[in-house]
Amino acid sequence: MLKVYNTLTGKKEEFKPHRDGQVNMYVCGPTVYNYIHLGNARPLVVFDTVRRYLIHKGYKVKYVQNFTDVDDKIINRAKEEGVLPLELSKKYIEEYFKDADALNIMRADYHPLVSENISDIIHFIQLLIEKGYAYEAEGDVYFKVRKFEGYGKLSGRSFDDMLAGARVEVNEKKQDPLDFALWKKAKEGELNWNSPWGEGRPGWHIECSVMAHKYLGDCIDIHGGGYDLVFPHHENEIAQSEAALGKQFVKYWMHNGFITVNKEKMSKSLGNFFLVRDILKKFRPEAVRFYLLSTHYRSPLDFDDEKLESFQNGLRRLENAWELLDERLEGFDKSDSLRDDKTGNNVPELLTEKSLSFEQAMDDDFNTALAIAVWFDLVKEVNIFLKRMDENDQKAKGMLLGFKELFLMFNEVLGIFKTDDTGKLKSKADEDNMQNSNLINRLMEIIIDLRQKAREEKDWDTADGIRDRLKELGIILEDTPQGVRWKLNR
């Protein structure tokens, strides 16, 4: 049974979507005025993994992630660069996909833009005005917070609490300092659209309410985002949506914890952020994703190079086992049955057990840290099995296939490694250049042949020299009982 921690109730709850077998998910996407940083990447990876697991559980998942392409920061940045705001956001949306693809994030079913949904937003605001939840004031439109009874239920605060913060914006036009903008009157020459209240643009919170309803209907099962969006963003979304439609907006609210640097929140205002693309210059994307999933999604995650490095090392252990499995399965006819082997292990039982443990971990509010531990347990079993198995035992090979299928299942959910159609790991070289890698393969055959001759003659200086020099080039040679293996040091 899948349990999900719901910010709204502060508890883990049994997950039951509105409709059997179908899940509607909405995740707040980035404001596109810059490349994404690691803090932006965490919710992407976390909710992508949530989505993958729900699919694994057999749900049909409809997934929507917006881009905020109309916003003060975009307007200011565009002005600085001398481009149009929507040109700027278009560029960063393209760049966003490069980073997201590297991290193996599945595309959403819809990636709506604010700029393409203005008329729906205007209609929604009109509805709120008609219902008495919003009012126009000199070209702006505000939401009447005190009119909405449940205000504060997500973030757990009262009106007094909010005022006690005393950092509410001073604005003469508002009837109440807590009211927030649904529509902002455009400044001279600024990006704007026509509306019943004159030229202007939408406030930040309204876009998510409108687009969530537009693309997912009234039954939104999961709404996700960073913990810092709980208040005011998500609180305001609830107010707008429930005031307008008179029914529960979202069933499960999920929020990921922050990435920190030296234990402080990574944020643009503190200037302690690291762009995903800069991190990827030093580390493999698989390692970044692995690292982001190594801690439970609601806990803070502290970042520095040494930590990421240690995860990259750990990644190799998973990868080695995967490659060893592929190597031993080379040319194996998959039609052979999965039965007992000669090693005395009851492998099918082991596979069932690991598969169950993995699902139990993920069922418990997506405990990826535990799920990864199960994967490592499995790696150990694979290595032991590989060591003991008889090379000619076809049944044992069938067993390897069982291990491999579990690897593929774990990976499908966690999304760490990229694979080709046959389930083999996609190597960096393959991705970069297929033809070159073919040439390298043939050159390596020659080099290995020559080195083997030297080894036969016990010319260790030559043999080791070749190995050392290849290592300098980033190629690892291993002399194994099954022959010489080589791979790129990634």
Next chain:
RNA sequence: GGCGACGUAGCCAAGUGGUAAGGCAGAGGACUGCAAAUCCUUUAUUCCCCGGUUCGAAUCCGGGCGUCGCCUCCA
């Protein structure tokens, strides 16, 4: 000031009443011509501190210390 989270080995981290998972790093051994990979063994008598509840607590309660977050754009 209000609200909330967290504190488990050198590092990362799971575990919310039954006697401390997993990974990285380190040590010893096996295998190897030497390595690499892998396997075996090993690394917290103890979970920030002090009290309490309990047959039993890292886990529950009270107090303290420390760190961080939200209350303002922020994933």
